[in-house]
Amino acid sequence: MASHESALAFENVTFAFPNRLAPVLEGASLAVAPGELCVLIGENGAGKSTLVRLAFGELAPDSGSVRILGSDVRALHDWTCVGYVPQAGAGGLAGFPATVREVVRASVTGSHREARQRADELMERLSLTGLERHLMGELSGGQLQRVMLARALANQPGLLLLDEPTSGLDEDGARDFARLLPSLLHDDRTAALLVTHDLARLGVLVRGAHVVRLENGRVEDHA
Numbered sequence: 001m002a003s004h005e006s007a008l009a010f011e012n013v014t015f016a017f018p019n020r021l022a023p024v025l026e027g028a029s030l031a032v033a034p035g036e037l038c039v040l041i042g043e044n045g046a047g048k049s050t051l052v053r054l055a056f057g058e059l060a061p062d063s064g065s066v067r068i069l070g071s072d073v074r075a076l077h078d079w080t081c082v083g084y085v086p087q088a089g090a091g092g093l094a095g096f097p098a099t100v101r102e103v104v105r106a107s108v109t110g111s112h113r114e115a116r117q118r119a120d121e122l123m124e125r126l127s128l129t130g131l132e133r134h135l136m137g138e139l140s141g142g143q144l145q146r147v148m149l150a151r152a153l154a155n156q157p158g159l160l161l162l163d164e165p166t167s168g169l170d171e172d173g174a175r176d177f178a179r180l181l182p183s184l185l186h187d188d189r190t191a192a193l194l195v196t197h198d199l200a201r202l203g204v205l206v207r208g209a210h211v212v213r214l215e216n217g218r219v220e221d222h223a
């Protein structure tokens, strides 16, 4: 598939931190098609977080290009087409004095009615029904992470970036998250890049996914 049709495309990307001689990425290429779930694995220090930071345009490649939905990330103006789910606990919302409904609704752009409908739909699909009036501080780690996912999907992004979304969750929390994610992506044709070192716990999710490995600065298909 040509890169302009990919939800996320790294083409021959090389990147080194200024204070380091060895590049973290060295000719790395990766294409995530619309609607595709791509799981990126790799050893500690392989460069997974660096790759995500390049996808956000927070770091710029020394050579090669990073494109999101056809636009070079440096020229991307409307970031509502990208959703982000941080590591469990990293969202910083646990102590936020707001209810689940307020947090999800406030993430939807659009009219009051649209926001209410979309938030209600997301809370239902993420098994948050019944928790709408709960304060963020009253939720378990798994419930909090599902709220983070609802927020990230609020505006039907074309691309979702998830950085170790299940690390720090207990078994049930990780399993629920992995069970819910694929159908949500599928229904909205949302592409996703999910970074993890925890393939085993993502069982269900990984079965339908394109799994790639970052090793020696390059991205290879995982056998």
Ligand SMILES: Nc1ncnc2c1ncn2[C@@H]1O[C@H](COP(=O)(O)OP(=O)(O)OP(=O)(O)O)[C@@H](O)[C@H]1O
Pocket (backbone or CB within 6 Å): 017, 019, 020, 024, 042, 043, 044, 045, 046, 047, 048, 049, 050, 051, 197
């Ligand atoms: N700001 C920085 N300056 C210099 N080197 C860095 C910086 N950030 C990361 N590195 C180095 O870049 C390499 C890749 O780090 P990165 O955090 O991207 O790996 P990772 O695959 O995400 O690892 P982990 O699974 O441990 O999170 C490592 O050698 C790391 O020490």
